[in-house]
Amino acid sequence: MAEASVMPVFRAPGSSEPVIQLTAARKTYKTGSIEFEALRGIDLDINAGEYVAVVGPSGSGKSTVMNILGCLDTLTSGSYLLAGENVEDLDEIDLADVRNKRIGFVFQQFHLLPSLSAWRNVELPMVYAGVHRDERRRRAVAALERVGLGDRIDNKPGQLSGGQQQRVAVARALVTEPTMILADEPTGNLDSQSTEDVLALLDELHESGRTIVLITHETDVAQRSRRIVHVRDGQVTSDEPNTPTHLMGGHAA
Amino acid sequence: MNWMETARTSWSAIGSHKMRSALTVLGILIGIAAVILTVGLGLGTQKDVSSQISSLGSNLLIVSPGSSTSSTGVRGGFGTGSTLTEADATALSSKVNAPDIAGVDAEKSSSQELTAGSTNWTTTVVGVTPSYTSVRNRTLSEGTFITAKDQADEASVVVLGSETATELFGSTRVVGQSVTIDSQTFQVIGVLASSGSNSTSNLDDTALVPLSTMASNLVGGSQANSVSTVYLQAKSADALPAAYQEAKALLLNRHNIASADDADFTISSQDALVGAATSVYKTLTILLTGIAALSLLVGGIGVMNIMLVSVSERTREIGLRKALGAPPGAIRNQFLVEAGTLGLTGGIIGAALGIVAALVLPGVIGSSIEVSGLAIGLSLIVSIGIGIIFGVYPATRAARLAPIDALRTE
Numbered sequence: 101m102a103e104a105s106v107m108p109v110f111r112a113p114g115s116s117e118p119v120i121q122l123t124a125a126r127k128t129y130k131t132g133s134i135e136f137e138a139l140r141g142i143d144l145d146i147n148a149g150e151y152v153a154v155v156g157p158s159g160s161g162k163s164t165v166m167n168i169l170g171c172l173d174t175l176t177s178g179s180y181l182l183a184g185e186n187v188e189d190l191d192e193i194d195l196a197d198v199r200n201k202r203i204g205f206v207f208q209q210f211h212l213l214p215s216l217s218a219w220r221n222v223e224l225p226m227v228y229a230g231v232h233r234d235e236r237r238r239r240a241v242a243a244l245e246r247v248g249l250g251d252r253i254d255n256k257p258g259q260l261s262g263g264q265q266q267r268v269a270v271a272r273a274l275v276t277e278p279t280m281i282l283a284d285e286p287t288g289n290l291d292s293q294s295t296e297d298v299l300a301l302l303d304e305l306h307e308s309g310r311t312i313v314l315i316t317h318e319t320d321v322a323q324r325s326r327r328i329v330h331v332r333d334g335q336v337t338s339d340e341p342n343t344p345t346h347l348m349g350g351h352a353a
Numbered sequence: 354m355n356w357m358e359t360a361r362t363s364w365s366a367i368g369s370h371k372m373r374s375a376l377t378v379l380g381i382l383i384g385i386a387a388v389i390l391t392v393g394l395g396l397g398t399q400k401d402v403s404s405q406i407s408s409l410g411s412n413l414l415i416v417s418p419g420s421s422t423s424s425t426g427v428r429g430g431f432g433t434g435s436t437l438t439e440a441d442a443t444a445l446s447s448k449v450n451a452p453d454i455a456g457v458d459a460e461k462s463s464s465q466e467l468t469a470g471s472t473n474w475t476t477t478v479v480g481v482t483p484s485y486t487s488v489r490n491r492t493l494s495e496g497t498f499i500t501a502k503d504q505a506d507e508a509s510v511v512v513l514g515s516e517t518a519t520e521l522f523g524s525t526r527v528v529g530q531s532v533t534i535d536s537q538t539f540q541v542i543g544v545l546a547s548s549g550s551n552s553t554s555n556l557d558d559t560a561l562v563p564l565s566t567m568a569s570n571l572v573g574g575s576q577a578n579s580v581s582t583v584y585l586q587a588k589s590a591d592a593l594p595a596a597y598q599e600a601k602a603l604l605l606n607r608h609n610i611a612s613a614d615d616a617d618f619t620i621s622s623q624d625a626l627v628g629a630a631t632s633v634y635k636t637l638t639i640l641l642t643g644i645a646a647l648s649l650l651v652g653g654i655g656v657m658n659i660m661l662v663s664v665s666e667r668t669r670e671i672g673l674r675k676a677l678g679a680p681p682g683a684i685r686n687q688f689l690v691e692a693g694t695l696g697l698t699g700g701i702i703g704a705a706l707g708i709v710a711a712l713v714l715p716g717v718i719g720s721s722i723e724v725s726g727l728a729i730g731l732s733l734i735v736s737i738g739i740g741i742i743f744g745v746y747p748a749t750r751a752a753r754l755a756p757i758d759a760l761r762t763e
Contacts, residue, residue, distance in 0.1 A: 172676060172757045193680045200678020211673045211760065215369045227358050228678040272677075 117184075118145035119279050119311055120169065125178035127164050127334075138164040140334035141178070146280075146313065151306040153314045153325035153342075161334040163284075166315040170282050171199050183279050200228050204273025208285035210265045212257040212272075218244060219253040222272045229276060243271040247301055263294025270301055280311045287321055299324050303344075356690075359683070363691040366663070374695060377659045381699025381739065382706065384649030385732045389707030390714075391645045392728045395638025397721035402634060403627045412455075412590050413488070413623045414597055416445075416583040416604070436617040438578045439564065441607060442482070445585060450603050453596040456586040458488040461567050461579070467560060468533040469521040476517050478534060478560045480567025480580075488586045491556075496528035496543030499563050507565045511539040515547045516557040534560070535571055593622060652699065653739040660692050660747035671751050672759025681752035688748035689741055696740020700733045707732075 127139040138161045146152050156162040167173035168180060171187055180187050182202055190198060212221045222240040244253050247267040257265050266286060273281050287295040303324065306312055314325055322328050323345050330338040367374045418437040442459035445451055461480040466473055483501050486492065494515065503510050511532055518525045521532065530541045539562065548556045568578065587596035597620055604618055671684055711722040
């Protein structure tokens, strides 16, 4: 049913047509009689293979950007095209399907299910995608190997360090081959060594051609991306390409 | 997400809260076991009662005198009056006038003191016809029964009930002994096999004499030719209504009564007795089952309570599953299957417990418990249904959670 509503988008390889197209995006929250404008007309295009950091202080609207981009929330006005599909027209069931197929989430709190082993956590999105059991196991193990946890597939989250847990979460985000990996403060709960591990992993994924959107308030973390979008008071204040410091020969924080 | 996956997810959720799940199951379990037991007890008692009533004999119609309306409008009650006679009984045994009646036993009873040596015992002495054993479905444990010759000779012979024999002689091996009834000596020719007591009389405490002897020597007077009860045995259960009509028409005709409303006798069937007795137990069973069903309802509310706790405890998990692409239906099904599984587990264990109790308890409380397959099947369906019905609200709540709010819950 969800597939039927997805308009096929044909694009020449290497075309720079955006996978994310946010146009005049507005979002107003209502709490009783009080209205709060979280987004005040944001335009943002992200092309396939880009590594973009959305940076802003708390209250800037970057969490709302993340919710909108992740199809966890819908716009009050404006439009959001994800891989050419207008997600504003979709109902809850189709949105779930879009999240499942298009987006790989990495959260600050990892959000792993404590009762499930690492590979069971990684297979979760494929369970909802209806992938066959054996195939799920094979792909989950491959994704864990990819993030360097091939020897921890049967460990439960409680038996893993914070950095390892976040790598499991990254594996889970990768496993469905999504259009975009959406990382919300992925290093917010990690020590500096684990932060470096996870950021290095994101670098690697970017180099292999993944589209990555990183939401953060830390400038050091944002410096790892190739494009930095500053958000303040619900508007984009700057949108510039970035050369990561470690590629300039300097030291990452 | 297919049902296998849903079931696996639900099972692991139940397994991760063993104590809580066990207590929830306990609520359903007690309800189901109580329903099975009360229904079983009710059915068992009804069966006991109807088997006691059919121990009177099979396919029986019971004709009692009375229920007559006198010219002054005074209506005599059931069992009063002396309107039935031996001649009526003889007429009823006619194969021409009453072809559906297979056997007739006229009885006349009176309470008398029996003496054997220095022991005496007061019991119901009944004058009976030789067809008593076949019509009333009784057998002898000792000796022989009253014969047609005894009846013709007004013989002074007696057949004792097993309890009466034991009271008088201390044993049932008493054939050949003598008993004194109303200063006349009777020879014991047989002892009835025990058949237990029914709700109105003790069938083992009785003394049977030929009806003719009873009429001339023990009661006599103006009551000599009247009988207290005539038992009619129909040819088969199917012939009961026809036998009833024949007996009624014949007796109305013999008593010169034009309208059935003025009949000076009452014919009742075993079915009517069974019906009256079982309706009491049915009411009792319905009442008890109602109470048991209430406890099942309380168990169901327990399921709902636990599922609500489970939903609020797992808000983050729900949010995550939704973010990863779980549609609302998959979340709802996950919780429904969880609730249904709790219900069904309670149902299975409860049914097993009920069956075990039904096997053990009758020895303790002395009434039989009839476990019906229908009750077990129904209670299993009800238990899973209760889980699902009381799971709908929590599951719907889970399915409606907005993923962003759910993910932010700490």
